[in-house]
Amino acid sequence: MNYRALCTDxxxxxxxxxxxxxxxxxxxxxxxxxxxxxxxASSRMPAAMRHLQQQLGILHHPLICFNGGYVLDYSDGSDTPAIVDTIQIPAQLCAAIVAMAQNTAIHVSLYANDDWHAPRMDEWTEKEQRVTKVKARIADLPPILDSWHVAGTGAHKVMCMGPEDEIFEMAAQLEAQYADQIHIYRSKSTYLEIAPKAISKASALERVLTQHYSLDLSQVVAFGDNYNDIEMLRAAGLGIAVGNAREEVKAAADEVTLKSVEDGVAVAIEKYFL
Incomplete structure (x- = not known):
C-alpha cells in the first residue's frame, strides 16, 4: 500500500x-x-502542540486538538488558523463537573480554544506547565463559567487531576450521570480528561483528510498508545501501536512498533515512508 498521510498521538x-x-x-x-x-492528534491544546510542529518543520500542517474537539488548519502560513471544527462541553455541564469536585482534593482545569483556565497555582498546574510548556491563566472558575453560559459556549476539555481514589470515584459518578453526553477518559490513574461525546480523533482525521487533501483513511498511517487512540488506529489504513501502549490498543492495531522511548514512531516511518 502506498501510504500518503501520517497521523500521530x-x-x-x-x-x-x-x-x-x-x-x-x-x-x-x-x-x-x-x-x-x-x-x-492529541488531547492537548494548540499552544502545547505548536512548538512540536515547529521542531518538526510542519507548522503549516493541520492540528487535531482536544481529541478531535478543536481542529485547526494552518495551511495559509499564518499564525491565525482557520477553524475546521469546534465542539464544546456546554457551560452548564462544565459547572456540574466543577461542583462535583468541591470538597475533594481534585483540581479542575477548563480548556477552551487556546486558553487554559486553572483555579490556582498548585502542584498539578505546575506539573502541566512543565510538560506542555504552556502557562495557565489563574482565575476563579465560576465567573468564566457564567460568561460561557451567557455566550452559549463551553469547554473543549475539562481535566481533573487528583488522588487516585477520588479520581476513580469521580469517573464513576460522571459515567453514571453523563455518559450519554461526554467521553470520560482516565489518561493516568490521577488524571481524568473529559470531552464532548460527539468527537473522536478518527472523525476529525477523516474530515481533515477528505476536505484538505482529497485522501481517505485507508491512505493514512496512524500511531497511538492509549484508549482515545483505538478508534483512530482501527480506522486508519495502517494502525500502529507503540510498544508501551495499553494491551487493548495493541489488540486494535495492525502492528506494534518499538516503545515511544525507543523511537518507535521513527522506526515505523523509516520502514513505510523512507
Missing amino acids: IDGTLLNSHRELSERTIQAIQKLDKQIPVIL
Whole structure:
C-alpha cells in the first residue's frame, strides 16, 4: 500500500522519556516527502502542540486538538488558523463537573480554544506547565463559567487531576450521570480528561483528510498508545501501536512498533515512508 498521510498521538507515543522529540524522530519526519501531511492528534491544546510542529518543520500542517474537539488548519502560513471544527462541553455541564469536585482534593482545569483556565497555582498546574510548556491563566472558575453560559459556549476539555481514589470515584459518578453526553477518559490513574461525546480523533482525521487533501483513511498511517487512540488506529489504513501502549490498543492495531522511548514512531516511518 502506498501510504500518503501520517497521523500521530503525542504523549506516550511520539515523545521520549523527557517528554521531548528525539533527534531521530525529528529527522525521520523532516525527511518525508513534503506532499505527505503529518497531523498531530492529541488531547492537548494548540499552544502545547505548536512548538512540536515547529521542531518538526510542519507548522503549516493541520492540528487535531482536544481529541478531535478543536481542529485547526494552518495551511495559509499564518499564525491565525482557520477553524475546521469546534465542539464544546456546554457551560452548564462544565459547572456540574466543577461542583462535583468541591470538597475533594481534585483540581479542575477548563480548556477552551487556546486558553487554559486553572483555579490556582498548585502542584498539578505546575506539573502541566512543565510538560506542555504552556502557562495557565489563574482565575476563579465560576465567573468564566457564567460568561460561557451567557455566550452559549463551553469547554473543549475539562481535566481533573487528583488522588487516585477520588479520581476513580469521580469517573464513576460522571459515567453514571453523563455518559450519554461526554467521553470520560482516565489518561493516568490521577488524571481524568473529559470531552464532548460527539468527537473522536478518527472523525476529525477523516474530515481533515477528505476536505484538505482529497485522501481517505485507508491512505493514512496512524500511531497511538492509549484508549482515545483505538478508534483512530482501527480506522486508519495502517494502525500502529507503540510498544508501551495499553494491551487493548495493541489488540486494535495492525502492528506494534518499538516503545515511544525507543523511537518507535521513527522506526515505523523509516520502514513505510523512507
